[in-house]
Structures are given as structure tokens and as C-alpha cells.
Amino acid sequence: MPKEKIVATGRAWPSANVLLTIGVVVVAIVVLGGVLLTGKDDPLASSTVPSDVLVNENSHRLTDAGDDAVTVVEFLDFQCPACAGYYANVTKEVERDYGDRITFVVRNFPLDSHPLAMLAAKAAEAAGRQGEYEAMYHSLYDNYERWALTDGDISDDTARARAAFDTFAKEIGLDLKRFHADMASDAVADRIAADRADGERAEVTGTPALFINGHLFSPSGDTFGEVERQFRNQLDAELAK
Amino acid sequence: MSTRIVPWLAVVGGGIGLLASFVLMVEKVALLEDPGYVPTCSINPVLSCGSVMVTPQAEAFGMPNPLLGITGFAVVVTAGVGLLAGFRPPRWFWLGLQAGTTFGVVFVHWLIWQSLYSIEALCPYCMVVWAVTIPLFWYTTLHNLARRPAGALLARYHSFVLALWFVVIIALIAVKFWDYWSTLV
Structure with a gap:
């Protein structure tokens, strides 16, 4: 069904909705993952209370x-x-x-x-x-x-x-x-x-x-x-x- | 386009919600029979339904919340099956579904708030219920707004809004329990 629509409207790109959705998810993953990974200190940190x-x-x-x-x-x-x-x-x-x-x-x-x-x-x-x-x-x-x-x-x-x-x-x-x-x-x-x-x-x-x-x-x-x-x-x- | 998903969402999402509510109720009974019982979803200090289930918020209307989930989600599944079978419901039926999912989504957000900022623990089965209630409300709303201009605009960006909604909640959870998550990596 989506394929038909793309052909019918002559659009070769995914819709703005799909792009924005992917954007939100990617940004969320990058920010969360990035902060989590860079925030990790030496192994001792895991047993240390901040x-x-x-x-x-x-x-x-x-x-x-x-x-x-x-x-x-x-x-x-x-x-x-x-x-x-x-x-x-x-x-x-x-x-x-x-x-x-x-x-x-x-x-x-x-x-x-x-x-x-x-x-x-x-x-x-x-x-x-x-x-x-x-x-x-x-x-x-x-x-x-x-x-x-x-x-x-x-x-x-x-x-x-x-x-x-x-x-x-x-x-x-x-x-x-x-x-x-x-x-x-x-x-x-x-x-x-x-x-x-x-x-x-x-x-x-x-x-x-x-x-x-x-x-x-x-x-x-x-x-x-x-x-x-x-x-x-x-x-x-x-x-x- | 986006609202064609409603029947399937009602069956699958409603089914998942029903299962989660059912399991929560079974765990609740097990906990009542034996106060020392450790529920299967009590994994660590943050992910702990045991500590959530014994709070007053778990009986918001004077009875265990999962009872609402079991009855509500059973209706949602039935409605979804009916729609898949070709039932073309009148408008009042859709408005009824709207009323139910609206109540559900408001209640779920109150529970999210309580879980994060009052109880300060997360219950995995409850989070499953949060996760299915939001799209159920969202796509029911889109269906009922389909003929209005605002509805058309929202429908065009349906999954973007939904993704944003989830990301905000996930971010709130991440910030709230940051110290804990960062020790796991």
C-alpha cells in the first residue's frame, strides 16, 4: 500500500513523517548512548558513590x-x-x-x-x-x-x-x-x-x-x-x- | 492511512496490555498470599514491581489497578477483533472507544508521574501497559479527528508525534534514574 502511494504522488523520498520519526529516534539513541558511554569513568567508578x-x-x-x-x-x-x-x-x-x-x-x-x-x-x-x-x-x-x-x-x-x-x-x-x-x-x-x-x-x-x-x-x-x-x-x- | 492501523493495534496492543495486566494481578495475589514473595519483575532496586505494587497508587480507585487493565484491554481487544471482522461501527461506538482510551492515557500518565517522582521505582509490567496505552489513545484520536483539518495535519505526522512522545518519557526515566543506569554500563 505505501508503495502505491509513493508512485501515485510521484515522490521518490520517504514522507516527512517517516524522516522526522527516524530523526527523533536516531537523535534520542545518539544522545542517550553518547552520554552514557562518555560519562563512564574508570572501572572503580562503578563501586563509588558520586x-x-x-x-x-x-x-x-x-x-x-x-x-x-x-x-x-x-x-x-x-x-x-x-x-x-x-x-x-x-x-x-x-x-x-x-x-x-x-x-x-x-x-x-x-x-x-x-x-x-x-x-x-x-x-x-x-x-x-x-x-x-x-x-x-x-x-x-x-x-x-x-x-x-x-x-x-x-x-x-x-x-x-x-x-x-x-x-x-x-x-x-x-x-x-x-x-x-x-x-x-x-x-x-x-x-x-x-x-x-x-x-x-x-x-x-x-x-x-x-x-x-x-x-x-x-x-x-x-x-x-x-x-x-x-x-x-x-x-x-x-x-x- | 494512519488510522487503518487501529484494528490491528487494538488486537495486538490491547492483547499485550491484557496480558501485562493479567500477570500483574496474578503477582498481586501471590504477594497477598505471601508477603515475602518476590515478584518475577523485581529485578533490581530501580526495576522493581514489588515496591510499586504495595503503594497506595497501585490501588488508585480503592481496588487494584490491574483490574481496570484486565477489563479495559479485554474490551479493546474485542473491539479490534470486531473491526477486523468487518464491523463498521457507528460514531458513538468510536466516541466510546475515545472515552476509554482517553481515561486510560490520563491515568497512565498520572502513574508514570507517581512512579518516577513519588515511588521512585519502575515496574516493568506497568511500563508495558504505558507503552501500549499511548498508541491506542493516539490512533483512536486520529481516527476520530480524521475529518477535521487539525486531524489531517496530525495524521500526516502520526509516527513522528508518537516517537516524540515516547522519547520524552524515556528521557524523563533516563534523567531520573541516571545515577543508577550509569553504573550498569
Whole structure:
């Protein structure tokens, strides 16, 4: 049938429709394929989470040795016992010992299974709005038992946690009224949600999730001593590059 | 010219849509029987109908969406078979088909939007339904507009418009899940 038409109208070329259709499809394939292929970096890239997912311009940095430095990113939940264990045994010392050489970024990833995790993240972010995120981060983990646990189990005592956060805020020297207002604000809630969304994009499923230069740190050791040694070894290896 | 495709499209496209809806319904029942069931179309974090099927959007009208697909596509197939058998339907029949495919195409685009920007996962069987619903709507519309000037113009560039339509959706998918696709290459 199409043949007849071409002959009847005397046209030797395919119709404008066919040409345009082919054009659209070809352009789409070339653009998609081209971007996909040229965007491919070294083979390592496949196991590396892009840095714009892990770090935002306004992300909180415990230590800052610049953007070119070895970067550690931790997605954490303030009430998760493993995170508190990492803090006490690994990251607190890393922060002290490597502070001048690495950039250590912390992101919120409060898990639903911890009833006070979101509240604690809000406290840290609210302190951050007065420039004291790092101080609140340390207070929350240094005093973990005082608010996160009840008789050794995960606590759901909101009143006690709020009282503890107020104490920390006062010790840090925060404007308490503003601290409370910020904790309840949409800005703080949105920021935590954005952190969590980035964590999901980085395929974080549990906490703590630590990335060294974009590579997920997955220790094989059973004790915190072994984990700390492995973490330091990987940091040293990256620093030596 | 372009609208002669409608009967065949209704049979083949409607049949594919019917099959996809049917499989989705079977998977849905399997998932209800056993919440731990992993549907056959859950391939990776992005291509995952399991995570799509459990969302509220999967029951947009208070019942599983595939039920709409099974009933709707069965009608489309029947209409297509009738047309192939020589049935010359009156105008109201065509307008009925127009109403059905218009509802389908609007619903499908709402689902595309939800899938990309709310659920953030793609369900392969659902995408099959998207892919057949758009041409079904498009060529039914062209048929019903055939005697109007605008219709003639659109009919002249029928496959160009359709290709552009698909390319836009594919581009939206590519952009949305870019980080993921680029790790696969």
C-alpha cells in the first residue's frame, strides 16, 4: 500500500513523517548512548558513590581539610547502638588523630526502628542553625546512655530525651528558645529528609554507613579494635595516594 | 492511512496490555498470599514491581489497578477483533472507544508521574501497559479527528508525534534514574 502511494504522488523520498520519526529516534539513541558511554569513568567508578550524593555544600563537617582532601562521610542515627559504638571506639579518635588531614562529613539517617532518633537528629540540626552542630553531635554521643537507653534497651522516653537535649543545649550555650523553635521547624525536618534521601540514593540500608572517598567501608572484624584498625589502614592507604 | 492501523493495534496492543495486566494481578495475589514473595519483575532496586505494587497508587480507585487493565484491554481487544471482522461501527461506538482510551492515557500518565517522582521505582509490567496505552489513545484520536483539518495535519505526522512522545518519557526515566543506569554500563 505505501508503495502505491509513493508512485501515485510521484515522490521518490520517504514522507516527512517517516524522516522526522527516524530523526527523533536516531537523535534520542545518539544522545542517550553518547552520554552514557562518555560519562563512564574508570572501572572503580562503578563501586563509588558520586560525591554530590554524599556531600552537599551545607553538609556538616566535623573536620575540614578542604574539598580535595580524603573525605569520610558517615550516615548516622544518633540512637543506634552500633553508631554509638563506632563513635566511642572508632570515629571519635579518627576525628582527633586525622582532623587536619581529612574532611569528615556527617549526615542524618535516623531509622524508624529507633523512636528517639528523629528527635535527636532535630536537636543536632537545630544546634547547627546556631553554628553548634559539632558540639551537639559530641554531646549526644558522649552522653548516649543519658537519653537513648532505658535499662540498657532502646528508650522511647521522649520527655527525658528532650530534657537531656535542653541540658546539652545549655552547656553548649545555645539560645534555648530558638533551639526549641528550630527543632520544631520545617527547615530542620526538610534538611533531615534531604540527608536521608541522599543516603537512600547511596544505597545506605543500615547505620552507621561510612564512606571513604566514596567507597563504602565494610569491615570484616568482629571487635571494635579490629574495625578501628581496618578503618585507619584504609584511611592511611587513601592518604598515601 | 494512519488510522487503518487501529484494528490491528487494538488486537495486538490491547492483547499485550491484557496480558501485562493479567500477570500483574496474578503477582498481586501471590504477594497477598505471601508477603515475602518476590515478584518475577523485581529485578533490581530501580526495576522493581514489588515496591510499586504495595503503594497506595497501585490501588488508585480503592481496588487494584490491574483490574481496570484486565477489563479495559479485554474490551479493546474485542473491539479490534470486531473491526477486523468487518464491523463498521457507528460514531458513538468510536466516541466510546475515545472515552476509554482517553481515561486510560490520563491515568497512565498520572502513574508514570507517581512512579518516577513519588515511588521512585519502575515496574516493568506497568511500563508495558504505558507503552501500549499511548498508541491506542493516539490512533483512536486520529481516527476520530480524521475529518477535521487539525486531524489531517496530525495524521500526516502520526509516527513522528508518537516517537516524540515516547522519547520524552524515556528521557524523563533516563534523567531520573541516571545515577543508577550509569553504573550498569
